[in-house]
Amino acid sequence: MTDYLPHRSLLRLLAVLVLVTAPHALHLPWWESLAVAGLLAWRALASARQWALPPRWLKLVLATAAFAAVYAAYGRVTGQNAGIALLVLMLSLKLTEMRSRRDVMVVVFLMYFLLVTHFLYSQELWTVLYLFASSVAITAVLIDAHHPGEPLPLRQSLRMGGRMILQSLPLMLLFFVLFPRIPGPLWGLPSDAGPTRSGLSDSMSPGDISQLILSDEVAFRVRFEGPPPPPQNLYWRGPVFTGFNGRTWTASSVDLSGRTSASIERLGGEVRYELTLEPMRSRWLLALDMPDTRVLPERARLDRNGSLVMDRPLIERRLIRGVSYTRYRLDAQLGDVARAQDTRFPPWSNPRAQALATQWRAQGLDDAGVIDAALRLFREQAFIYTLEPPTLGRHSVDEFLFDTRRGFCEHYTSAFVLLMRAAAVPARVVTGYQGMEANAFSDYHVVRQSDAHAWAEVWLQDRGWVRVDPTAAVAPERIERGMRETLRAAQGLPGFFSSYGNWREQLQDSWDMVNAYWNGWVLGYGPEVQQLFLSFFGLENVRNMILALTVGVTAVLAWIGLASLRRAQAPAVTERALLLWRRATGRLRSLGFQQRPDEGPRDFVQRVSQREPVLTSPLEQILDAYLRLRYAGEQDPTLERKIVAAIKRLRRPS
Numbered sequence: 001m002t003d004y005l006p007h008r009s010l011l012r013l014l015a016v017l018v019l020v021t022a023p024h025a026l027h028l029p030w031w032e033s034l035a036v037a038g039l040l041a042w043r044a045l046a047s048a049r050q051w052a053l054p055p056r057w058l059k060l061v062l063a064t065a066a067f068a069a070v071y072a073a074y075g076r077v078t079g080q081n082a083g084i085a086l087l088v089l090m091l092s093l094k095l096t097e098m099r100s101r102r103d104v105m106v107v108v109f110l111m112y113f114l115l116v117t118h119f120l121y122s123q124e125l126w127t128v129l130y131l132f133a134s135s136v137a138i139t140a141v142l143i144d145a146h147h148p149g150e151p152l153p154l155r156q157s158l159r160m161g162g163r164m165i166l167q168s169l170p171l172m173l174l175f176f177v178l179f180p181r182i183p184g185p186l187w188g189l190p191s192d193a194g195p196t197r198s199g200l201s202d203s204m205s206p207g208d209i210s211q212l213i214l215s216d217e218v219a220f221r222v223r224f225e226g227p228p229p230p231p232q233n234l235y236w237r238g239p240v241f242t243g244f245n246g247r248t249w250t251a252s253s254v255d256l257s258g259r260t261s262a263s264i265e266r267l268g269g270e271v272r273y274e275l276t277l278e279p280m281r282s283r284w285l286l287a288l289d290m291p292d293t294r295v296l297p298e299r300a301r302l303d304r305n306g307s308l309v310m311d312r313p314l315i316e317r318r319l320i321r322g323v324s325y326t327r328y329r330l331d332a333q334l335g336d337v338a339r340a341q342d343t344r345f346p347p348w349s350n351p352r353a354q355a356l357a358t359q360w361r362a363q364g365l366d367d368a369g370v371i372d373a374a375l376r377l378f379r380e381q382a383f384i385y386t387l388e389p390p391t392l393g394r395h396s397v398d399e400f401l402f403d404t405r406r407g408f409c410e411h412y413t414s415a416f417v418l419l420m421r422a423a424a425v426p427a428r429v430v431t432g433y434q435g436m437e438a439n440a441f442s443d444y445h446v447v448r449q450s451d452a453h454a455w456a457e458v459w460l461q462d463r464g465w466v467r468v469d470p471t472a473a474v475a476p477e478r479i480e481r482g483m484r485e486t487l488r489a490a491q492g493l494p495g496f497f498s499s500y501g502n503w504r505e506q507l508q509d510s511w512d513m514v515n516a517y518w519n520g521w522v523l524g525y526g527p528e529v530q531q532l533f534l535s536f537f538g539l540e541n542v543r544n545m546i547l548a549l550t551v552g553v554t555a556v557l558a559w560i561g562l563a564s565l566r567r568a569q570a571p572a573v574t575e576r577a578l579l580l581w582r583r584a585t586g587r588l589r590s591l592g593f594q595q596r597p598d599e600g601p602r603d604f605v606q607r608v609s610q611r612e613p614v615l616t617s618p619l620e621q622i623l624d625a626y627l628r629l630r631y632a633g634e635q636d637p638t639l640e641r642k643i644v645a646a647i648k649r650l651r652r653p654s
Helices: 007-026 030-049 056-074 080-097 101-120 125-145 154-178 208-212 253-257 336-341 351-362 367-380 396-404 409-422 470-474 477-481 483-489 502-523 527-535 542-568 576-590 601-611 613-630 637-648
Strands: 218-224 235-241 264-277 300-302 308-310 318-330 427-434 445-448 452-460 464-468
Touching (some): 007 030, 007 080, 007 101, 030 056, 030 080, 056 080, 125 154, 125 502, 154 527, 154 542, 208 452, 218 502, 264 502, 351 367, 351 396, 367 409, 396 409, 452 470, 502 527, 576 601, 576 637
Antiparallel strands (some): 218 264, 218 445, 264 318, 300 308, 452 464
């Protein structure tokens, strides 16, 4: 086997391929990671031991098997996850036929392409730094590919690759800042595009939110116009669930149909804010309870339960400017169909909870009295707020209320809503987030997945839907001080909470601030942000942007061209001995004797002396002094004077 690349260069290429594909191992099936590792190891051994590459029929079998394996694993070969899995496999299989320069170029440019796909999973600042280092490494391999003989030293290749990447940054920055942003995408992303994140789901079962609390990921960041609302008003509304099967709460088909919307009467407490949502791959948007229907985000609507719903899942970070009212009346009138839906529950489920609600009604309690009785039950009985509740069975509410009495917010909310429905009080489950944390280094607040929460809404005559938080009856500090302070004293504490100290909070706040600016000014650099930024420089319209871009690109290219021409020029000679030798060869040139490029000083003098013996004496004097000055290292001014005197004697005989 004859490789285009020498063995050492091939090993560098394989190492860079490992660097580029390694982060994808977190998203690929285990068998594919093993297959890629096996192909890389085989290719290194094949180069070292000069094994023959596989025949064409075997390569065809391997490619077909890779295609079929990806289809079997994902049920498709398109989309983000399946497409990247197929790309990684095919790139690895390309090593089995990498023999010529063309094959090497294909592998190198496929690595550049694969590098970009990492942004589909993460667009954090650390990802950019990692990919910048990877692009330098790929460029170093590209440089090696143009030296098929003995490869350059590794440090020299990396230095040249880094210099080439740095030289491209001015052009990249010019195009990024000045190229006009077009509203809307230029192409569509696959439905599974974007990073996989934890978040609120389309259903709620016992233990769902308590598991979500273990995540320290950012759900969204919010900046208020004015002072933030008090803690008891910091309820960020998300999915509302009305369907119940005895254990799990879900959104009914009527809730998602969009045929009806909530009726909202604004009573006061206006709050204006700017919210940056992380991609959650769901149709639900978060908003401070209750959003103003007159100021809704683009392509979003308010469903009949008062939740913001988009027409498609959110797969990219989104900036929302919203207005909400903390005092409102939601659905002052409740129709018969809605009332029937919001009081429905499986009659066979949780019989003890049904009996308790029936008992309250038998005591003559009205709707408000039933609500107080349920909250008093949680407050006065030995209920424990814990992150590690025991597993519940088929009758989950009965087991929680009468046996374990240990649970998280979803346990209390689920039990409360069922008690209300069993007492014929319309009720439903609301999920979202409660509370927030101020960033110590900036003017925004952070809401994390650990702030996920569930609460209830009950419908009362003349008041509409009213928020009731059963968790506040058991753990009021959850609402007043936030989740982190509550969990420090709660049972079942996650490790990242228990080890939290002041230094770590400051470090997290400072890093989050950097990410917030990165998200706002780089990832969020759309038409509005571009117009706002360039308006400071008088570049409000597209014509001025194009003009500035043209001038900037021309200036950068001119600078690069001048720098290249300057480097291409021969360096100026400053050595005195060499200058005197060139003066002597110039005099001989005028006499008809030209020194050849492959001819040294001694051979040149010998040739001229043979043709013109009369010049032998001054030429030997020049040669002797020149060699002593330049190569022997003598520092004798008399030698320079001898050369000057001998040059004057170089004359053609008359």
